[in-house]
Amino acid sequence: MQHSPSGFAARAGRWSARHRKPAILGWLAFVIVAVVLGGAVGKHTLTTSEAGVGESGHAARAAAAALPQSARENVLVHSSALTADAPAFSRVTATRRS
Numbered sequence: 001m002q003h004s005p006s007g008f009a010a011r012a013g014r015w016s017a018r019h020r021k022p023a024i025l026g027w028l029a030f031v032i033v034a035v036v037l038g039g040a041v042g043k044h045t046l047t048t049s050e051a052g053v054g055e056s057g058h059a060a061r062a063a064a065a066a067l068p069q070s071a072r073e074n075v076l077v078h079s080s081a082l083t084a085d086a087p088a089f090s091r092v093t094a095t096r097r098s
Contacts, residue, residue, distance in 0.1 A: 047064070048060065049061050049063070049064035077092075077093050
């Protein structure tokens with residue numbers, strides 16, 4: 001005589017084998033509900049400084065708080081004919097924000 005397991009997983013497996021269509025439809029319904037709820041809840045993506053743990057995470061958060069978060073660009077403009085205070089030079093090098 002063979003002894004069959006009586007745990008929850010074994011009983012669920014036997015029921016699923018005997019009731020194939022309800023088991024498959026139940027799983028499909030579960031997946032659809034999980035996808036809809038996951039989309040409704042949304043997501044929160046951690047920044048690099050938030051993802052760190054321990055001392056390295058503390059240092060990353062301190063650096064993120066102390067340093068500017070936007071990129072800046074510096075350009076050196078040189079003219080052999082004009083000085084920096086010449087009106088023509090100032091017109092060409094005026095700061096433009098887009």
